[in-house]
Amino acid sequence: MSRVYTLLKLNRVVKSRRIKNLGIFILHSFRQRYIAIFFDPVLACNFRCKMCYFSDPEYRKKMKGKFEQDDLPKLAKAFFKRVLKLQIGCGAEPSLYAHNNEIIRLAKQYRIPYISMTSNANLFNSRDLWELAASGLDEITLSLHGVTKESYEYFMTNGSYEKFLNALETLTAVKEKYPAFKVRINYTVNNDNFKELISFFDCFAPYKFDILQIRPIQEIGNSEYNIFSWNALRDAYDDVISKLRQDCAERGIVCITPSKNDLENHDEVSDASIVESTYCYISPQYIWKKDFNIQEDTFNSYSKKHHLGRRLFKNIFSKKRQINDRRQKLNYTID
């Protein structure tokens, strides 16, 4: 665990992308851990959130498949020794998958230092949440698009506010037994649900969680809600964010919010070379690279065949590029 924190800290402290790319090249050459896996074990969602691409019927038609349980040990063998962080559920809903505990068991077996999951949590019952923590999940992120029942159920179509609160209540008890287990709430804000953050703790004060992350809406697809402007966020920023920060500080909750500067620079995104080198997306339809074959390849054998080391070396001297894959943009701003 401490190695991950050191690397994450280094990543924040080191501003030069050349030095970051050099670090990645060295970690790669010495067969160390440096990749982050974003794993959607099932391509479906029980919700149709209005801000999300799952509200688009055309998108939903393309999203199908479950990762074969028999392939999980192969996946682990092929990748997990090189993985720094495993994120289960990023573009779809992981609670629809029956073998999450098996994924976590394998991740622990291969000593992945940080295992997290992102979910709307409505399908998890109390036993499921206890089991996730017991099997070694380090962090669960719960998605939230409204403070009140009315706005939660409006923006998170098919969602039940009561079920969300039940999950928070269970996680509050889980945290008593597993204090290192982190609970994070990811609140996606738009012009119409931003101001209600002022009364966040009127609703959520009884529950214990570690991090509240406020993330402005992004255009990630043909979503039903399509106001992507951040104007209202900028206008009410001081009133809403400063109160929220203060409320969080009083409760010992880490509050992660965009800075005013982030809101001004709507299009500022991570450097593509670093994201591409460390980002590994896995789903029932796609494993890392288009031509990667889980029955034959491993991360090491594929990297060797395709001269990945040489490409990582060239990145040290390349010019900055911006990423254009919406999945990567979405995932990379979660943390």
Ligand SMILES: C[S@@+](CC[C@H](N)C(=O)[O-])C[C@H]1O[C@@H](n2cnc3c(N)ncnc32)[C@H](O)[C@@H]1O
């Ligand atoms: C697409 S969801 C999939 C994971 C899971 N089903 C869930 O609800 O957490 C991943 C994250 O993206 C957030 N999200 C949804 N629509 C978004 C948008 N338009 N802009 C930014 N984030 C969004 C969700 O709140 C969630 O935290």
